[in-house]
Amino acid sequence: MEHALTNEPLILGHKTPAMVTRDVCRPMETKPGPMWYGAFALAVTALLIGIATVSYQIKTGIGTWGLNKTVGWAWDITNFVFWVGIGHAGTLISAILLLFRQKWRTSVNRAAEAMTIFAVMCAGIFPIIHMGRPWLAFWVFPYPNSRGPLWVNFTSPLLWDVFAISTYFTISAVFWYIGLIPDLATVRDRAISPIKKFIYGTLSLGWNGSARTWSRYETLCLILAGLATPLVVSVHTIVSMDFATSVIPGWHATIFPPYFVAGAVFSGFAMVLTLMIITRKVLDFEDYITDKHIDVMCKVILVTGSIVGLAYMTEFFTAWYSAVEYERYVFISRATGPYAWAYWTMVTCNVITPQLMWFKSVRSNIALVFLLSLVVNVGMWFERFVIIVTSLHRDYLPSSWVMYSPTWVEMCTFLGSFGLFFTCFLLFVRFLPVIAIGEVKGVLNVGRGGTH
Numbered sequence: 001m002e003h004a005l006t007n008e009p010l011i012l013g014h015k016t017p018a019m020v021t022r023d024v025c026r027p028m029e030t031k032p033g034p035m036w037y038g039a040f041a042l043a044v045t046a047l048l049i050g051i052a053t054v055s056y057q058i059k060t061g062i063g064t065w066g067l068n069k070t071v072g073w074a075w076d077i078t079n080f081v082f083w084v085g086i087g088h089a090g091t092l093i094s095a096i097l098l099l100f101r102q103k104w105r106t107s108v109n110r111a112a113e114a115m116t117i118f119a120v121m122c123a124g125i126f127p128i129i130h131m132g133r134p135w136l137a138f139w140v141f142p143y144p145n146s147r148g149p150l151w152v153n154f155t156s157p158l159l160w161d162v163f164a165i166s167t168y169f170t171i172s173a174v175f176w177y178i179g180l181i182p183d184l185a186t187v188r189d190r191a192i193s194p195i196k197k198f199i200y201g202t203l204s205l206g207w208n209g210s211a212r213t214w215s216r217y218e219t220l221c222l223i224l225a226g227l228a229t230p231l232v233v234s235v236h237t238i239v240s241m242d243f244a245t246s247v248i249p250g251w252h253a254t255i256f257p258p259y260f261v262a263g264a265v266f267s268g269f270a271m272v273l274t275l276m277i278i279t280r281k282v283l284d285f286e287d288y289i290t291d292k293h294i295d296v297m298c299k300v301i302l303v304t305g306s307i308v309g310l311a312y313m314t315e316f317f318t319a320w321y322s323a324v325e326y327e328r329y330v331f332i333s334r335a336t337g338p339y340a341w342a343y344w345t346m347v348t349c350n351v352i353t354p355q356l357m358w359f360k361s362v363r364s365n366i367a368l369v370f371l372l373s374l375v376v377n378v379g380m381w382f383e384r385f386v387i388i389v390t391s392l393h394r395d396y397l398p399s400s401w402v403m404y405s406p407t408w409v410e411m412c413t414f415l416g417s418f419g420l421f422f423t424c425f426l427l428f429v430r431f432l433p434v435i436a437i438g439e440v441k442g443v444l445n446v447g448r449g450g451t452h
Contacts, residue, residue: 010107011288011290021190023284024433024437035282043419043422049412050413053416054129054416062129062132068404070400072392073388074406075385075410075414078385084123084236086377088232088267088268089272090113090268091116095226099226109436110180110435113172118420118421120169120172127158157242165235167235174224178220182207184207185208187204232265236263236264241256241257249391259311263304263380266380267377269304271377273301273369273373274370277366302357308351315331338403342385342389342390346379346383349376353375354376356372
């Protein structure tokens, strides 16, 4: 992929290091336009609706959800898995592509890492609410306590989620912050306001830009990348085991770990594309987030989307080959039963639509790519919904068969999670460098007769 990018400059416009600093710092040094304020107002409104809804359901109980005697998991776990998946692209771009020396990552890694942190924050909301008594959420951590022999159940996959997500969030946040330090020092040196100079100076940890400092910084980044790389695979593998370790038909499948990881990278890159296309347009970053960057990300989505499609077919094959009537019935019900509309929405969005990205003319059409990235995000949400609800709403006893439909509480909670995500992202765009200034300066000559 890097070879394809080095045929043309990674950064357009014949930028100098001074121009990079000026361009990236401009959104932080000027007042945002009406578009930013409008988007921020919408995001905060959605967040407030979510806060009010979550407060109501905690006060009233999770009986406010549309759960019933058969469907004990639904939108809450669907949204949890959806948000965890969204966060995968950030770690992939920042860690694995750093280890493989992929220079094209430099323009998008900072925003992708921030997106990872915000997505994991959104994901963490749902299991805490699902506990029923969220004020006792700290009980899931195995620390010395006064509760006698009462300890967490280490054999529970749900506890593995707690460890996986907390570890993922910690490593991602540290990686993101360490990468920010050189750029925070740049902003500190440019700041005119004493308050800004103090804040950015404190956050930059005394960065002085010496050769020794840069050497230690790059070593630390490689160490953190090595620590974060297994998380790309392990986190969503553990999430998939919430399902795979059960005996429910449709869940009890060994394919789930790689299938979930591929789906997470698929949805994560789609969200990165969605946000980057908006960011490059609003902040005039077309010279930094170029058509080539979008083209490479489209290829990643095409590959992972094809893997997801193969996983769908493999599920049907293994259900048929198993000769277990219950397993076969679940998959036939998914495709032809009362939730067939959700299943075929999933297949259309995740398997059929991304195949358009085989064509260069599609990958170079920014408006069409933006639309396809939204379609993929919708499809991946439906994938989680289909896996969870269609396996639960019809169990072994036909007398227990029920239909699930979400309540306004669940819908508003999901809306609130989007409000949290976009509020955090818009604040990030306003107060921190969206593009890694130091890293982009290192690739200015790539593809234009300079260093390869």
